C-alpha cells in the first residue's frame with residue numbers, strides 16, 4: 001500500500017502537482033471499469049507510471065479520502081514526497097491538462113470535458129443500474145438501461161460530432177480540433193461496452209459514423225496502439241472479457 005506524505009503545506013503539495021517529471025501509481029481493479037481513458041492518457045503521456053491494484057482493499061479503503069478507487073499517487077522524483085489524488089473526473093482533468101489531452105483553447109477544453117462527462121455519466125448509469133443490480137432484477141434493469149440511455153447518448157453525440165465537422169471544429173474525426181483528446185478516449189473506451197449490450201441497434205457505422213470515426217482515430221493512434229499491446233493492458237483486456245464479456 002502506498003501512503004501519502006503527511007503534514008505538507010498546501011504550497012508544497014501544489015509544487016508537486018505542478019512538477020515536470022512526476023512518477024505516478026494508479027490503483028484500481030485489474031479490469032477496464034471506469035478508468036479506460038485515464039489509464040490510456042497516463043500510458044500515452046510517456047510519464048513514469050505504474051498500474052497496480054490494492055493488496056487488501058477493505059483495509060486500504062478506510063485510509064483513502066472517500067473510500068473509492070481510482071487512486072492516483074503522485075510522487076516528486078527528487079523529494080520522494082507523495083500525494084494521493086482521488087475522484088475520477090478530477091484525475092482526468094489534471095492528467096488531461098498536464099499531458100495535453102484537453103484541446104488547444106478554453107472552448108475546446110470546456111467541450112472536451114462536457115463530452116467526457118456525458119459519456120462517463122452513461123457508463124456510471126450502467127454500473128449503478130446493471131452491474132450493481134440484484135441478480136433477480138438484472139435482466140430487467142439491463143433492458144431499461146439499454147432502452148433508456150444508450151440511444152439517447154448516441155443520438156446526441158452523433159449530432160454534436162456532425163455539427164462540429166460541418167462547422168470545421170472537428171478535424172480528422174476527433175471531437176475537437178485536430179488532436180486526440182480525453183473525450184475521444186472516453187468514447188472509444190466506453191463504446192465497446194455499450195455495443196456489447198446493444199449490438200448495432202444504436203451505435204454502428206451506418207447509424208453513428210461520427211462516433212465510429214472517433215473510435216477509429218483512437219485505435220489508429222500509435223501511442224494508443226502501443227498501450228493496447230502492453231502487458232498491463234493485456235491483463236485488463238482479459239479480465240474485462242472474463243467478467244463483463246467485452
Ligand SMILES: N[C@@H](CCC(=O)N[C@@H](CS)C(=O)NCC(=O)O)C(=O)O
Pocket residue numbers: 033034061067068069070086087088089
Ligand atoms: N466518485 C468516485 C466513485 C468511484 C467508484 O465508484 N469506485 C468504485 C469502483 S468503479 C470503487 O471504488 N469500488 C470499491 C468500493 O467502493 O469499495 C469517483 O468518481 O472516482
